[in-house]
Amino acid sequence: MIITCPWCGPRDLREFTYRGDGTITRPDIDSENVDLAASFVFDRENPAGDHLEIWHHGGGCRSHVLVKRNTLTHKIITCGPLGPFSKNGAKA
């Protein structure tokens, strides 16, 4: 499998580590809602088809990237940046 890192270009799967579901949002740091926290940690959709995922380019630029992957065919549809240097990253 080849993932095209937005910073490094097309790279082999072995440089990346799967870091989880990209569709879920962590509750705000000040949230005390147990259900939200439990859902963030445990609830996953496991779709058969296109899926947003977070991958860590640990063997490269060490950035996290947002990958849209088809779980049936393993086809990587898109791969975009995450983090403070991405377009929507820095909230401040």
Next chain:
Amino acid sequence: MSGYRLDRSDNGGRIDRSKHLSFTFDGRSYSGFQGDTLASALLANGVMVLGRSFKYHRPRGLYSAGPEEPNALVTLRSGNRSEPNIRATEIELFDGLEAKSQNCWPSPKFDLMSINQLGGNALAAGFYYKTFMGPKIAFNRTTEVWWQFEKLIRRAAGLGVAPVEADPDHYERMHAWCDLLIVGSGPAGLIAAEMAAKSGANVILCEQHPLLGGSLNGTGDTINSLDAEDWAKSCIARLQAFDNVRILTRTTVQGYFDDNILQAIERVADHKPVPDPHEPRQRSWIISAKSVVVATGAIERPMVFSGNDRPGIMLADSARRLTCEFDVVPGKNITVFTNNDTAYLAARDIAKCGGNISAIFDVRPEISGEARAVAALIGAEIHPGTAISRTGGWQRLSAVQYGNYDFDKKRVAPQSHRYETDCLLVSGGWSPAIHLTSQFGGQPEWSDELQAFLPGKPTRNWRGAGATVGAFGLENTFISAAKAAEAALEDLGLETKPALIPEIDGNNFNLAPAAVFEIRREIKRGKSFVDLQHDVTAEDVRLAHREGFVSVEHLKRYTTLGMATDQGKTSNVTGLAIMADARGEKIPDVGTTRFRPPYTPVAIGAIAGECFGHLKPYRLTPMNDWHCDRGANMVANGLWMRPECYNLSGETVEQATIREARTVRSGVGLVDVSTLGKIDIQGPDAAEFLNRVYSNGFAKLPIGKARYGLMLREDGFLFDDGTTWRFSEHHYMMTTTTANAGPVMAHMEYYLDVIWPELKVSLVSITDEWAGIALAGPKSRAVLETCVTGVEMSNEAFPSMGVREGTIDNIPVKIARLSFSGEMAFEVYCGAHYGQALWDGLMEAGKPFDIVPYGLEALTTLRIEKGHVAGPELNGRTTADDLGLGQMVSRKKPFIGSILVQRDALMENGREQLVAVKSLDGQKIRGGGHVVVSSDSANPGESLGHITSACYSPELECYIALGLLKNGRSRIGEKLYITSPLRGSHSPVEIISPHMVDPKGERMHG
């Protein structure tokens, strides 16, 4: 009679009669020619029985001429180069080749295990399940007896034996990319390759055989007025002139993976007695291809009938290849049994070379004019509408029985006629080699016309060409390959010119077979083999059906059909057809199983490549050479190599450990802690970030101070512990455990990238940039006082948890007063390149204080005595409270895991808690031993917990351990037992508080 070599000196085939080669098979010497395969050479020498079958030990001979060979498996070479289960058809003969038959004793001709044939029905499908999976009658008794038998029975069945010695050869891995990978160099592959080459595409062409050309070799066809073989040669010569074409022969494409990445194995030196110096034996290619043309051809199918495994029976086209390419005819008096016209072509070519075909049995009552013309030409009598009902002969075929075939009843008539023959060529139609396209889920499609599965719609960037997609006959092949190449090149955005389809002068036969797979008789007698390699019979398939294993996946696992080393290349479709018939359904409705990589068996060495022996890099600390020079036992700790202890002469590990630990408690010792994970943290939001990452408060850590911190996972379990030092307003350094250095870094990067990108914090791993030395013991301060410049060392000026910067021997250092051992202790860090100099400086300064270096064992002993947790306790299933660190989980601030750490399951009674145990009988306590109440070692009862870390305590002068015990803190003072049934130990212990040394912490603060 048997196979023989034609006397044709004008032969244009692949053998070179001027080069004689000698080889041995089962110790006997034979000779062959350069260009022979082991199979063709053995056949030329009249060796017909090459081995015994898997279960029934029936004599078996050569069945094919290619990678699909199910029978002729041999053990090649000897000693440390011996290799089992190698197909004789795929071995190129070399001088001095050594091969042995398999699965027979004392010889394939006279095999004592052939007695298995008599008890044949007992070894039917599901034998092992039925025999060894029965209910246990008395505890551990009845099945135990069966297990003894199983060993004997398993020895009786099986194939070759793997060598026990290390492989002396080496292997290598290559990565390559191309625009277009072409798999197969037959007519389809060649024409596609030439089109691609002309378009400027970067092309790799892989051919599994040494000779390019595939089925063009040895046919009688004419292409563009040239002999097919010569046309192939000219085409190959043109291809070789292109710079953008790489041709790999002896290279089998084994697997098709995601993103059009394919693996191929190149057999670089398998055709030589041993590889040349520095030459790899095999090379594994990982090829990333933008597009692939699959031109893998098709594999001929056998017919299934009673006694169809007798040596002398083989696939018709394979016999043609042996005759036309190797000048070896498989018999003196050859007969043919077929359900299609291709067998007539084989018969024609064999006869043309000089073989004698006497009769053709064809199940079809109507036979085409072309086929009849061939039979007339070669003087073979045709028996239309007949089928072989059984075969006869001792060790090898001597005669067949044939009768009329009834299509309605799907049976052969009981009245049969005998026909004497020493060689029967069978053809049951062709199965396209769809293995590669099926490997990643391409759904095969059934073709009623061809009675075979075709690759179906591409799910990836590949195009099928030629027989692979059911285009049989040269003209169809060329047209389909040109189309495939055109489409593939168009996908790549390359310009192509319409292909010039060569002119072909050959017969255009109708290749569709009659839908007959098995010849059943009215009476059930004899064995009809579907899978020759695994000895699966047609009756086994029906048995599976009767017993309810009707899905193809169940059929496969229950009968092991198609699960041998050939992956059912010749048997899968026939097996499906028989199951479909038993279910009364059509073949496509029964479905098909998915092929798996590799296409043919692959040597483990080729997969490993250069990665053998030590698989991972060593990580060495800057002081590694010093440790080794001092004779330290170096042990692996993750990737790191660390000194276990520094034995003085005559000391055991335990004695050295005790001496080192005692010295730390009474004087001073130093230990290399460079392996601890170190992360530099900077930024205006660093304090806020650390406060969220650690479960205890970090917002108010003063500059010049360090703090011990706990990290939780989001689910509330403990993740890691360590210290963080604050150097300035926005600058920190975190240390992690050695094992979690990488995961902690990735964990924090994740939160900064994904969860809180608004936090202005930057992380850098500096584990390798900084060397670390811990100086521990009551005299540690005194040692530093003599050598540190720029740091006030008094207890008041440099209190516990203080962080200072200074120099030692002009080396800039950072010092923190931190203790892992419970003694007064300092961690001193410096740039990695100064590590050894700093170590030397501290050793020198410590000389008057009798300083000793101590290793991992003493470090562990000291921390166990102090009750400090480490990896074995931070096992991913413990909470801070379980380990007695509950007070370090803040209730006042949110942090990672702050909500779920309070969930009921992590707060409930009965969780295992950290305790220490003390041996009461002077016996060593085993790590992994379980805590039980019972004193009876035979009935230890329920486990209350287990031992995580154990050692001998020089301070307490007894064996101690840390462990996790249900409600442990309320059990302190109880006397329980540690049991380890596997090691036969069961010892009394007392549960004590984990704070065994200096519980008030006076030593480290003094």
